[in-house]
Amino acid sequence: MPIVVKNLTHIYMPGTPFQSVALQDVNWTIEDGEFWGLIGHTGSGKSTLIQHLNGLLKPTSGEVIIDGVNINERGVNLREIRQKVGLVFQYPEHQLFEETVEKDVAFGPKNMDLPEEEIGRRVREALELVGLNYSEIKDRSPFELSGGQMRRVAIAGVLAMKPKVLILDEPTVGLDPRGRDEILREIVRLRERQNITVILVSHSMEDIAKLVDKIAVMHRGRMVDSGTPREIFRNYEGLSSIGLDIPQITHLMLRLKHQGKDVSTEVLTVEEAEAEILRAARRKGRA
Amino acid sequence: MREITIGQYIPGNSVIHRLDPRTKILITFAFMVLLFVIDDFTGYAFPAVFIIVASLLSGISLKYMIRGLRPLVVIILLTFVLNLFMIKGRVIYEVGPLDITYEGLHQGVFMVLRLVMLIVGTSLLTLTTSPITLTDGIESLLKPFSRVGVPAHELAMMMTIALRFIPTLMEETDKIMKAQMARGADFSSGNIVKRAKSLVPLLVPLFISAFRRADDLAMAMESRCYRGGENRTRMKQLRMTYADLVAFIATGLLAAGSLASRFIW
Numbered sequence A: 001m002p003i004v005v006k007n008l009t010h011i012y013m014p015g016t017p018f019q020s021v022a023l024q025d026v027n028w029t030i031e032d033g034e035f036w037g038l039i040g041h042t043g044s045g046k047s048t049l050i051q052h053l054n055g056l057l058k059p060t061s062g063e064v065i066i067d068g069v070n071i072n073e074r075g076v077n078l079r080e081i082r083q084k085v086g087l088v089f090q091y092p093e094h095q096l097f098e099e100t101v102e103k104d105v106a107f108g109p110k111n112m113d114l115p116e117e118e119i120g121r122r123v124r125e126a127l128e129l130v131g132l133n134y135s136e137i138k139d140r141s142p143f144e145l146s147g148g149q150m151r152r153v154a155i156a157g158v159l160a161m162k163p164k165v166l167i168l169d170e171p172t173v174g175l176d177p178r179g180r181d182e183i184l185r186e187i188v189r190l191r192e193r194q195n196i197t198v199i200l201v202s203h204s205m206e207d208i209a210k211l212v213d214k215i216a217v218m219h220r221g222r223m224v225d226s227g228t229p230r231e232i233f234r235n236y237e238g239l240s241s242i243g244l245d246i247p248q249i250t251h252l253m254l255r256l257k258h259q260g261k262d263v264s265t266e267v268l269t270v271e272e273a274e275a276e277i278l279r280a281a282r283r284k285g286r287a
Numbered sequence B: 001m002r003e004i005t006i007g008q009y010i011p012g013n014s015v016i017h018r019l020d021p022r023t024k025i026l027i028t029f030a031f032m033v034l035l036f037v038i039d040d041f042t043g044y045a046f047p048a049v050f051i052i053v054a055s056l057l058s059g060i061s062l063k064y065m066i067r068g069l070r071p072l073v074v075i076i077l078l079t080f081v082l083n084l085f086m087i088k089g090r091v092i093y094e095v096g097p098l099d100i101t102y103e104g105l106h107q108g109v110f111m112v113l114r115l116v117m118l119i120v121g122t123s124l125l126t127l128t129t130s131p132i133t134l135t136d137g138i139e140s141l142l143k144p145f146s147r148v149g150v151p152a153h154e155l156a157m158m159m160t161i162a163l164r165f166i167p168t169l170m171e172e173t174d175k176i177m178k179a180q181m182a183r184g185a186d187f188s189s190g191n192i193v194k195r196a197k198s199l200v201p202l203l204v205p206l207f208i209s210a211f212r213r214a215d216d217l218a219m220a221m222e223s224r225c226y227r228g229g230e231n232r233t234r235m236k237q238l239r240m241t242y243a244d245l246v247a248f249i250a251t252g253l254l255a256a257g258s259l260a261s262r263f264i265w
């Protein structure tokens, strides 16, 4: 189910002295099974944009078409849309409220009016998808878990609705490096196992560059660039002028190139860089 | 949720913004009393002009202030309708068993005017005075009463904190509501019981976050050695200027004018 965003503009509190234009003329198409990274500085409009993708916000002007349904139309079934497009908010652990982990994760499926045993099955599955041990954790209070565990429970709460598109708003914010790597690894695994479309929002290129297939860059409410990571990094001057950094390793390759070395700069991981440098060295040796 | 503009501060640097908060509080008080004392239409011309002039000086459009009335439209309408039908007198129109009287119409319009001016007048105070300055003003005005046991500083501090956290809590509410809606929660349909129940997923996280914030704040205040108002000095001293004097004189003239008008006409 593709999502198409056409000329989307969003203005918060229009007509007041507090009016702020959060999105301006954004165009974006998300195809089935794609893995997108949405990147931009704080305040660039990322969160506002993704809240349109499941109808939590309505466009001030422009269109958002989800699986062929325009969310502007009267009488659209927003609940159905929100079930298809799962949105994990920033700091999702702040939305936990039930006495036990099991009940909290069941909140979403329950709202979908599924039968009991189906709910139970989904809760177990979702908790295991985020790397938690179902039988160990199901009866604990979500409030006595560690920060990383709480976040996983909250993500499981969205996964239990079996969305076809999963959007995560800065899922690694506030976690230690280990927690961050774990969550990112689980997202990648999840995508492989469930074969769903994923949009990962982040303000750090380092985090997402090597994971995603495509990157969309937001700056001051506009989508200034989109394409594969390699395409995006080609324009590294443009990126640094809007305060976004390319990954360290891509930086290194650019430096080498500047020094006159014959290397490709379209490199995203340390392994790729190693291979590329060796290749360049060998080429030089032969010449 | 964020559409409510009553009591919101709009930063600015107009003459009205720069007035001493005590001046604005006292004048607002006088203005409110005046609205209740005046009992004829001609008298109301004075406060009306007063509001218009003040809003022109403040640089905040009257239109914006009128918009602020929106959440109160029901109360205003109810006031009008009740007055319209409840007051006995010369009947000018009959609607079934109800009579609209000349006196009722007169009184209805009058009360609506009074309410609107009351709201617009007081919102002018909050629109042009930052919450911090406002509480500074209140603390300073309450100071003389601390001898008779009024905890002026504590009251002001509580108000400052409460005002500071209203926007934060609204933002938080908005966010949690959306997060639960993303999980299929429905806050707007069903009967009363169902709706009250649907608030649990909103209120529990909201309370938890409020307590967490309160904890953090208490810790931050304590680690900076806060211990109440004793011997506390201020960075910004409140000071009256000529502008304040002019404001008081204008208010005096307003009061005199509107009260005198009933003897002249």
Ligand SMILES: Nc1ncnc2c1ncn2[C@@H]1O[C@H](COP(=O)(O)OP(=O)(O)O)[C@@H](O)[C@H]1O
Binding pocket: A012, A013, A020, A021, A022, A040, A041, A042, A043, A044, A045, A046, A047, A048, A049, B002, B174
């Ligand atoms: N609920 C809101 N009301 C008013 N303004 C908002 C609201 N949410 C975000 N904004 C403003 O919209 C802009 C974009 O914010 P946001 O979408 O949260 O950016 P990001 O997620 O990239 O940090 C910011 O300038 C922000 O202040």
Ligand SMILES: [Mg+2]
Binding pocket: A043, A046, A047, A048, A090, A169
């Ligand atoms: Mg954000």
